[in-house]
Amino acid sequence: MTTDPAATKALDVAIAGAGPTGLAFALSLARALGPGLRLAVFDPALARPGAADARASMIAADGRNLLKGLGAWPDGAAPVAGLRITDSRLDDALRPTYLELDAPERTGEPFAHMVYDTELRARLRERAEAAGVALVASALTTHAAAPGGLRLTLDDGGVVRAGLLVAADGAASPVRTRERIKTHQFAYDQTALVATLDHEASNGGVAVQHFLPGGPFAMLPLGAHKSSLVWSERREVAKEMAALDDDAFSAEVEKRAGPDFGRISLAGARGAFPLRFLLARSFVGARVALVGDAAHVVHPLAGQGFNLALRDVAALSEIVAGAARRGEDFGAEATLGAYERARRFEAASLAAATDGLYRLFASEGTRSLRDVGMGLVDRAPGLKRRIIAAASGL
Template sequence: MTAPARSAAAPVHDIAIAGAGAAGLALAVALKTELGAGVRVAAFDPTLGAARDDGRATMIAADGRRLLERAGAWPADAHPVAGLRITDSRLDDALRPTFLELGRDLPADEPFAHMVFDTDLRAALAARAEALGVTFVSRAIRSHAASTGVVTLRLDGGDETRARLLVAADGARSGVRAREKIAVSAFPYDQTALVATLAHEAPHGDVAVQHFLPGGPFAMLPLAGNRSSLVWSERRATAADMAALDDDAFLAEAAKRAGPDFGRLALAGPRGAFPLRFLLARSFVGRRVALIGDAAHVVHPLAGQGLNLGLRDVAALTRVLSAAARAGEDLGAPATLGAYESARRFEVAGFATAMDGLYRLFATNLARPLRDVGMGLVDRAPALKRRIVAAASGL
């Protein structure tokens, strides 16, 4: 495949990526896979090599799996999710009737999604990136300035380097986005996500379960064996109390919310707590800058789509940059970045707004009869269910 054309004053890198989390590494391996050894990709992150096992696992949709498989970075121990069961109940309800089931009618060889531990995903991506020749720089980008044909990056310690394009994959508090003066719509939710890996007596049948409770959505996401990844969203004050409990008391509270289907619960990994927020960048591009992942958008985890949106950013930007490289065009030109903006921002804005609306719908008990009727109608409409599954899985 043809690498980008280079002038005598060529930049050091074709694409510089700020941040070596899952989205940034996925972009690095996708670009090297599509464009070959000739494209020069570098990832800049001062936390490279740091151990970050916070117990979190991620649900990867089918289109994200395909992207990672194509790039040779799919974790070997990813666990298939056959479907999603949704209930809407009060904390003290003896029964949790199912109002909606998604994904059960998919072919056996095309699961609804897969569960992957974050540490395993980062390790697979990092190993593949190294094998493909991605350059790793364990320093932060402190400033950048675009000019004709190049963006100059100043690193920690004062050194400078250059690239044709800078990609911000440096998270919700993106320094690249802030320096580029890209405005955001952002606000905190009055919720914190409590996460842990739980072992349980009863099998999960590879089905994810999400209980919509008055305090927030409570999800049990299937892992290998009789284990599940807990993502428990609760009002901040209550979540702080839950996080302060010892393990036995924490498990007792989790069991109240999980219901009887899982049997006795036990911790099988570390516990964590993360405040939830909404963020949407007003633009996904700047001057020789593109935003992906949490640098561009942060949504409520009730649909498990945070990283999946980031992987769709990766797929779109890879397509755009690959087309530009093969045509010998400037990777950081306004037309190139405009194509990425058109491919992603409208879709992400619509999805983020829908997820915020869904969160608010389930945040009030006054709307419970209406939403339960709505979920029941969706469950009885096969064509609509297929469209919802297609949107969630990316198929």
């Protein structure tokens, strides 16, 4: 169910984008400030039924705690016991493990969980509606300064006023473009092939990432005999792979997965997504805040993209709710400056780190050096614990 735009003429907060990031922020703020908050999410996609989506996200402990606290944790979330990393060529007979990251010992919790994106979006939408968030199947086409806030226009000609506009409208963010926030961005010569797979042998709940010459090839557990595939491959090769029929595609996956999974077959839709790097020069504008892909897009090799987005959600909702409780203007420059300071450094650091890892593993000339480095990390308990704590969101 979506809300009539006429019911949202005067808002405290408007959110552009009804993906998991936008819905999570709306729900988080609605839960924090209660029914008196005038809050709406705008996205034409709200009028369309959800299409089949092959993607799943690996969610770290802090993201899981946020979603559980919001009552939006999907029932089918699959625990990930650990991560095994190999570095090899496609035709290597053996793929030795250079680094293993297990669940943090002190928590008794899994390393992470895998969640289907479609299930998470549906759960967030359901909980947001129950919390009184208005869901409007219209696009915000312009925004401009107005006394005490912003004047927003919709694609149907409607006009809305809001004290704060949150851009959760993706990497090509129209809000960010209109606000003239510059970005540092470039395209990788890679495409991510994603699919849900059934396999004969159990994965033991362990995620596996093979660093192959074409790019990282990850099998992420969705159950003992089901995995989410995230296969980053050179653009031209990925185009050829995407054009294969299901049986031929499965055979190519088997070749790269190695013998540990046995026979592999497709268990649902598959997709292909060009990979890019993007970092906004600022995460805020005049009464505007960027979250998720509107602010940063990182290479999926570390599985941290959506975790970064959930940390944006947690920080911005806490800062806005705190300002509201103190009677302050939560769209003011000082309030949004606190969000910028809280989030941009971590996002920029992780973006640089993932890009550096991509370039390190893309070069055959650095193979010996990186394998020695991973081996040393695997044998250094203190350093390994710190890496596990960071990767698992602790």
